[in-house]
Amino acid sequence: MRLALILLLIVAVGIIGSAFYYYVFYQQPAKPPEYELVSIVKLNHELDSFVGKKVTVAGYYGHGKYYGEDEASFLILDYKRLLLDEPLLYGIWIRLDGNIPPEEYDGYIVQVTGVVKKYSDVYGGPSLYEIPLITVEEYTIVSETEYSKINHFEDFRAGGFLQAFKGKVKDCDRVLIISGGIDKHNNHPRYKRNIKEKYEKLKAFGFKDEQIIIIYYDGNDFTVDGKNIDVKYSATKENIRNVIQQFLREMDPCCTLYIFVTDHGFGYDENQGDAWGAYKLKKLTGEPDPLDPRNGDPGKKYRESELVIDCRHLKAKYKVYNFPTGTWSIDYIEHTKTYKAWKLEGGKWKLKAVGKDKNGDGKISEAELGINLDNNPGTDFKIDKSDLTGIDHYYKNFKLNVDGEKEYKIEYEGGRYKIKVKDAAGNWHVIGEDTDGDNIIKGVDLDNDGNKNSEFTFHESICLYNGEELWDYELAQWLKPLHDKGIHIYVEMGQCFGGGFVKNLEGIVDRIVTAADENRKAYADKDGRWSIFEHFFIQKLSELTAEGWDEAFRKAVEEDENKQKADYGKFLDTPQLGKPPEKPDLIIESVKLPEKICVNEETLVSVTIRNVGWAMVENPYVRLYVDNKMIEEKTLKIKLKPGETAKVYFKCKFTEKGKVKVRIVVNEVIYPIGPFNEVFIDNNEKIVEVEVKAPDLKIKNISYSPEKIEKCTKVKFKVEVENTGSCPARNFKVRLLILGKAEEGPPSTVYMNDSSVKLVEPGKTRTIEFEYHFEKPGKYIVKAVADPENKVIEEKEDNNEKEVEVEVFEREKLPDFGLELTGPQHVFVDTLYRYDVIVTNYGEVDASTEVRLEISDGRVFESGVVFVPAGGNVDITFFLNFSSPGTYTLTAIVDPYDTVKEQDEENNIDSMYVVVSEKPLPDLIVSYLKV
The missing domain is CATH 2.40.50.140 (Nucleic acid-binding proteins)
Structure with a gap:
């Protein structure tokens, strides 16, 4: 007051x-x-x-x-x-x-x-x-x-979009429209009209609604001139990044992404310089990288002596x-x-x-x-x-990251504005001041090194909802993977300072047009409250190609200049057109290997290279590395034009199981010191991590017969080898060892034999047989080993052995009956014939037994109990006749009721066939006649 x-x-x-x-x-x-x-x-x-x-x-x-x-x-x-x-x-x-x-x-x-x-x-x-x-x-x-x-015109028409549009929209093409809005004070209605104009123009080109994603302010739909605009997401960095990553997943090579940015942008204008504290700047310490802000921005450079702080x-x-x-x-x-x-x-x-x-x-x-x-x-x-x-004087405190984050303040002191920096001890030092009373500080020793010779660069941003900023290098980082996939990208930016994105996106996008240079503003139309340049660019755009983009830019600049000279008396906008370098850019588009890769099996590696650059390349060469070891190099005798692909095939064997890195490089640059013949050299390779599978041999079981082993018995061993792995096991041996069990020290090997196996498929089992004649009684270890020479690389090497313990007993003295059935095999009906069964005791002890004779017509005859001495035999006689002709089977069985324990139970039966015929009729002849 x-x-x-x-x-x-x-x-x-x-x-x-x-x-x-x-x-x-x-x-x-x-x-x-x-x-x-x-x-x-x-x-x-x-x-x-x-x-x-x-x-x-x-x-x-x-x-x-x-x-x-x-x-x-x-x-x-x-x-x-x-x-x-x-x-x-x-x-x-x-x-x-x-x-x-x-x-x-x-x-x-x-x-x-x-x-x-x-x-x-x-x-x-x-x-x-x-x-x-x-x-x-x-x-x-x-x-x-x-x-x-x-x-104020609510409807600033773009010529009704009646011109003939060229170029066919592909199903995989996409559109991204970004309008940040910032807050309730900056989100002007004209940005809604900008979005509507772009949307309607793209629909006229043939884009479907599902191909157009609008990211606007708070994410709510809005209506312009009765037309509802479907907003997909709010304008946050996370949403923009997620959408671009979604495009990366769903878009194919040679498809096209069109990005339109309306609304606000932010940067440094040396003619103004009144937004200190919001600027993002970096001391120039090396060659700027468009994708990495650490060395500074690739755009305009300013000496500290040129920096301006407007305090008015x-x-x-x-x-x-x-x-x-x-x-x-x-x-x-x-x-x-x-x-x-x-x-x-x-x-x-x-x-x-x-x-x-x-x-x-x-x-x-x-x-x-x-x-x-x-x-x-x-x-x-x-x-x-x-x-x-x-x-009334006011001051401003802010922080900047200049060789580490430091505090700065602008204040009025001693009749003039000054800027100060705070040191580590908390003391403030003057690093610039107004020297002529115009309330503008010219020259600032930002790094406080005693002079104003250091160079600084400023980043530019797209202003987003609620104060977020999407910086030039961030957008470049997000879009480069799309370029590396072979996706074409076209960008139009209507905001202030949009030209700051041109250098960052160079070589990533096919075209970028902006309403303003990196250090200048973009102006709205005085009559219609439209962003002038972007309105005319959209109006003049009739072809979705590089040539169409160039032509629309040329015409928009002309219209923009005429309009602003009429409105403001001079051309205020500074439109920029960014084109890619005329160089090739080779990428590894794909590396295909079989779904299942087996160790030591020949594997086909199929590689597709693509030229995503803007010039032809001749005779590219491709190298295959496995775990950083070069396996093979192939040169393609071709001329690869922009957008074209070529295939190359490698055959290799992976000699180790487990995770393996397959690295494919096209036109490899060993020493990254420019200039280079390609746009980028960091996208020339693709690394694929594959799982190399292997077989897995396992001794599933060891069986033997007879179950009870006696001295001087030949035993048959069966070893079951199972492949539980994912790959075939080829050309290995199975070893059987019989070890004498000792009380102390390692057991002695009494038998060892190997059997070769050519193939066991995954999930299959092979049985290998061995025989051994035990001469001595005692306890033995029978051990089976799969792949004893370790020639097969397996998933697991600790399951290749199995062992069982067997005991060989002294032989038990037993009888052992054998028999032989003898008699005529061709007989007549109703005639009595003699058949003999000779029972022999091959065993070592005497034994008594019976003999049963079975005839296939159902008759059974049994002898009484007979005594058969060890080493001796007994002849048992049966008299048989047959009442009808035919073929009969006679079966003789010794010990038919299995009452005698024998050495061998398999030799107790003998049989024979008998053919029975009718008796012949008498045939009387006169052999002598005497008269």
């Missing part, structure tokens, strides 16, 4: 984010005005002290229909800022609601009076910082301006005068170099005039303001700017 006081200086010191400010009050009328006269700058920096108070303030009027959200309007020091596609600068604008001027006064100088509130308390977020909101009670239209004759928006000057015509307050806004003349009428301040020092004499005159202050029409009374001794 400007009160009747003697000169008083008050300094308030705050923490980071607060403001240093200085008040200088001059003698004024004793009765304070009803509404305190305050500047927009002061209202922002001292918002907390004004909340709930009634104030008077003036500025350019921006109607809420055209700018920001919630239909709350703007009061701003520089209307042009509303037309720029960069974030609004803090401290030079406020929002209005209540009794606001109608939309036809957009662009006018307007005075408002009302109550101060915090915008977020009324409308919520998002908001990057607390913004003053004045609920307007009264307003006064002060004057027209160059912006007040703007005609941190200062406001004023003084109250008692002239013959009344009480006046003359304000001077450093940021816009504008004077305002306020007159106290009826206890209220009224803005009477706004003007600038047109002749540059450092004074504002009555003629330049268009008013009469001293009530003397014959003079042109002037007020020197230096006489405005009521001053």
Whole structure:
């Protein structure tokens, strides 16, 4: 409140984010005005002290229909800022609601009076910082301006899209439209129209809705001119990265991604330099890498002596005068170099005039303001700017990562603005200051090394929702894998500082067009509130090719220049066209190996190379490495044009099981020292990790017969070998060892034999037989070993053996019956014949037994018990006749009831066939006749 006081200086010191400010009050009328006269700058920096108070303030009027959200309007020091596609600068604008001027006064100088509130308390977020909101009670239209004759067209048509479009949209082509919005103050309605225009143009090209992804502000759908726009995601870095990764997964080589960026961008403009604290900069320490910010950005370089810090928006000057015509307050806004003349009428301040020092004499005159202050029409009374001794100064604290993160602050000290850096001990050092009183610091020793010779580079960004920034190198990092896959990429950027992406995306995209250079702004249309360049580019785009992109750029620049010269008197935009280098760029598109790879089996490796560059390459060569060992190199005698592919095949054997790295390199660069013949050399290889499988031999079982082994018995052993692995086992041996079991020390080998096996398929079992004649009784270890020579690489080597223990007993003395059935085999019916069964005891002890004779006609004959001495035999006679002709089987069985334990139970049966015929009839003949 400007009160009747003697000169008083008050300094308030705050923490980071607060403001240093200085008040200088001059003698004024004793009765304070009803509404305190305050500047927009002061209202922002001292918002907390004004909340709930009634104030008077003036500025350019921006109607809420055209700018920001919630239909709350703007009061701003520089209307042009509303037309720029960069974030609004803090401290030079406020929002209005209540009794606001109608939309036809957009662009006018307007005075408002009302109550101060915090915008977020009324409308919520998002908001990057607390913004003053004045609920307007009264307003006064002060004057027209160059912006007040703007005609707002809701529908700024792109020629109806009636031209013939060239190029066929493929099903795998995709479109990504990004509009960040930032917050409720920066998300202007024109960006919705920009999105709608792009969407409709792409639909006219033949894109389907599912091919177009719109990432906008908070992620909510919106309607423009009755057309609903389907928004897929909110404009966050994570969502953009996820969508690009989704494209990488689903898009095929030679498909095309079209990216359109509207809304705000951020960067450093050396003609402005008023956003310190938000800049992302890096000291130039080596050759800049477009994908890695550590050495700096590949764009423009600035010596410290060239760096500019504009502090004008941190200062406001004023003084109250008692002239013959009344009480006046003359304000001077450093940021816009504008004077305002306020007159106290009826206890209220009224803005009477706004003007600038047109002749540059450092004074504002009555003629330049268009008013009469001293009530003397014959003079042109002037007020020197230096006489405005009521001053508000504000400071700014921020951090920068310059050789490590450091704290900086801009403050007014000793009659000038200075920038200081804080050292490790907490001491502040001046590293730059305003030397000519224009409130602009020229030259900053950012690294505090005692000179201003170091070079710095600035990064540029796409501004996203709620203050996020997508930096140039980040977008390049995300898009390069798509390029490395052979996906074509076209980019259009309408935001400020978009040219900063050109160098980062060089060689990654086929084309990039931007409305502004990396250090310049992009402007909106004064008539339609459209981003001028991007509107004309979309309008002129008739072919989705590099040539179509170039032609649309050329025509858009021409239209943009004509429009801006008509609007602003000069061409303000600085459109940029980025093209890729005319070099090839070879990639390994694919490396294919069999689903199952077996150790030591010949494996086919199929490799596809692709030229994703922009020039032909001759005779490329491809190398195959296995675990960093080069296996083979092949040269292709071809000319590979851009977009073309070629195949090469390798045959190799993997000699080790487990995980193996297969590395394929095309035109390998051994020593990465440029220049190179390709766009990139980091995408010439592909590494595939494969699992090399192996067989796994296992001794499943060892069996033998007879189950009871006696001395001097020949035993048959069966060894079952199972392949439990994934691959065939070839050409190995199975070994059987019989070891004598010793009380102490290792057992002695009494038998060893190997059997060769050619093949056991996975999951199959082979049985190998061995025989051994045990001559001595005792206990033995029978051990089977698969692949004893270790020639087969297996999954596991510890399951190749199995052993069983057997015991050989002394032979038990037993009888052993054998028999022989003898007798005639051709007989006649009804005739008695003799058949003999000779039973022999081959055993070592005597035994008694029986003999049974079975005839196939069902008759059974049994002998009585007979005694058969060891080594002797007994003849048992049976007399048989047959009543009918036919063939009969006679079976003789010794010990038919198995009552005698024998050495061999397999030799107790003998049989024979008997053929029975009818008896022949008698045939009498006369052998002698005597007469």
